[in-house]
Amino acid sequence: MTNLLPTGQERIEHLEMVNIVKRFPGVLANDHVNFDVRAGEIHTLLGENGAGKSTLMKQLYGLYRPDEGQIIINGVEHQFRSPQDAINAGIGMIHQHFMLVPELTVLENVALGLKSSRGFMLDLDVVEKRLMQLEEQYGLHVDPQAYVWQLAVGEQQRVEILKALYRGAALLILDEPTAVLTPQEVDEFFVTLRQMAKDGHALIFISHKLHEVLAISHRITVLRDGKVVNQCCPDGVSKTDLAEMMVGRPVILQYDRAPIQRGQTALQIKDLVVGGDRGTDALKGVSLEVHAGEIVGLAGVSGNGQRELAEALAGLRPVKSGQILIDGKELTHASPAQRILAGQSYIPEERMREGAIKDFSVADNYILEDHGKQPFSRGIFLDFNAIERETRTKVEEYNVKTPTIQTPLKSLSGGNIQKLILARELSRSPKVLIASQPTRGVDIGATEYIHHRLLDQREGTVNQENKRVLSDREFIQQEILDQRHSGTATLLISEDLDEIRALSDRIAVIFAGEIVGIVDGPTSTPEQLGLMMAGVRPDQD
Numbered sequence: 001m002t003n004l005l006p007t008g009q010e011r012i013e014h015l016e017m018v019n020i021v022k023r024f025p026g027v028l029a030n031d032h033v034n035f036d037v038r039a040g041e042i043h044t045l046l047g048e049n050g051a052g053k054s055t056l057m058k059q060l061y062g063l064y065r066p067d068e069g070q071i072i073i074n075g076v077e078h079q080f081r082s083p084q085d086a087i088n089a090g091i092g093m094i095h096q097h098f099m100l101v102p103e104l105t106v107l108e109n110v111a112l113g114l115k116s117s118r119g120f121m122l123d124l125d126v127v128e129k130r131l132m133q134l135e136e137q138y139g140l141h142v143d144p145q146a147y148v149w150q151l152a153v154g155e156q157q158r159v160e161i162l163k164a165l166y167r168g169a170a171l172l173i174l175d176e177p178t179a180v181l182t183p184q185e186v187d188e189f190f191v192t193l194r195q196m197a198k199d200g201h202a203l204i205f206i207s208h209k210l211h212e213v214l215a216i217s218h219r220i221t222v223l224r225d226g227k228v229v230n231q232c233c234p235d236g237v238s239k240t241d242l243a244e245m246m247v248g249r250p251v252i253l254q255y256d257r258a259p260i261q262r263g264q265t266a267l268q269i270k271d272l273v274v275g276g277d278r279g280t281d282a283l284k285g286v287s288l289e290v291h292a293g294e295i296v297g298l299a300g301v302s303g304n305g306q307r308e309l310a311e312a313l314a315g316l317r318p319v320k321s322g323q324i325l326i327d328g329k330e331l332t333h334a335s336p337a338q339r340i341l342a343g344q345s346y347i348p349e350e351r352m353r354e355g356a357i358k359d360f361s362v363a364d365n366y367i368l369e370d371h372g373k374q375p376f377s378r379g380i381f382l383d384f385n386a387i388e389r390e391t392r393t394k395v396e397e398y399n400v401k402t403p404t405i406q407t408p409l410k411s412l413s414g415g416n417i418q419k420l421i422l423a424r425e426l427s428r429s430p431k432v433l434i435a436s437q438p439t440r441g442v443d444i445g446a447t448e449y450i451h452h453r454l455l456d457q458r459e460g461t462v463n464q465e466n467k468r469v470l471s472d473r474e475f476i477q478q479e480i481l482d483q484r485h486s487g488t489a490t491l492l493i494s495e496d497l498d499e500i501r502a503l504s505d506r507i508a509v510i511f512a513g514e515i516v517g518i519v520d521g522p523t524s525t526p527e528q529l530g531l532m533m534a535g536v537r538p539d540q541d
């Protein structure tokens, strides 16, 4: 086959990882794993949170060294002591969290660390020319002179890929690249991936979204508890089959929802105007109400004001004008703590940054916001038994994979960190819940659990249970006990239309900082929502 890779790149015809073993204290993260990928192939690595996918890929990228096993490229064994060794062998990795320098331009980021071939100063014009060629070849358009901080997440990801391609990557590891993309961006991204494969790149793809896996893969390898449990091609397997292979039991991907029992207005947002990061208003007079016992979905392409709305509701972003009320009480300018006291919980989109301290243990992170309250403290003392009991229960319920509850959070896989934060926020039985992208990055089993949990809270069943337990132990805030409703009022902010449609009683669509319309959830169609997401009001043609 002819080499269609950009000039200077060597093809990786066949890469094999043979009998790879990697251990961490208390965990066998990779248990004699065999995995291979060929030039022109998109091979997906699938598995629950903590199954061992990232660990396997970090060994391929030289970030960890295998305890046992071999990495063989085109028949020759390689040992990578650092990412530089892997890069030299033609391997590139696009991480879940980007490694770009925000204060530099796209061009400067791509040029960073490059050496001129003859030891002279690097000629940025030459780099730019080559960069533009790559952008054209793979449809990865982004302005080379733009500063990285100005770019949307999808554009930053393009820069990461361009950077890897510029350095001659013949094999690319893509660790959950679509988690940060909108459905439209995913379609464009898949065109790029297919083009890269056609040109002779070998691609390793990681995603928790099964429809994407079926759409893009040539081959799928399923990992469970560090072991390969299955290898298949997408033809002839369904999403349900894949889910069962991953989890080891049947997974129910559809939900029975009880009819809505709408209570009083719990969250009121009136004419809210909030500034964005680029000097303009991100919200231009948003009004919305969520009732007790109701889930209102907020749909929209990312970057249309969702993040700013969530931050304003959480008390993390100042409000220029308008009002926010919980149970009729004005909290527009209240602190995050005051909102928690008023019965609001917040699941942030950036859970790693806003919701956790990575050097603290699992248990300490679980009580992070509640350590001063009962049952976790008695007077000025922490009640370690209660902390341990509550944390253990939640770790089991949410299937958070961790050797112990004293393990530092940074040792957990990304998805398991997310699960712990979700467990903490959902355990409060709040009056009002602001949930931003609650299932982004978590596996199918946890998604199923979280969806059931949101529906249970809507119906008030868990809230009643939790209240009973809490009041018996005399530690619940009087304010939270004094509820006139039993069901939580949930504002579900998500870019996943399937999720929004499956859970929401009503769906509001946001576009350019304004609500373009509110429709009934169960009878909505993806086409109707798609048009609204493009800014077309429901009464317009």
Ligand SMILES: Nc1ncnc2c1ncn2[C@@H]1O[C@H](COP(=O)(O)OP(=O)(O)OP(=O)(O)O)[C@@H](O)[C@H]1O
Pocket: 024, 025, 027, 028, 029, 047, 048, 049, 050, 051, 052, 053, 054, 055, 056, 401, 402, 410, 411, 412, 413, 414, 415, 416
């Ligand atoms: N540096 C580390 N120290 C200790 N344990 C670790 C470390 N990195 C990973 N682990 C453990 O190894 C196991 C596999 O983790 P890994 O990150 O590979 O999972 P994953 O399949 O990529 O999950 P996710 O989908 O959540 O990203 C987990 O139990 C995790 O807690």
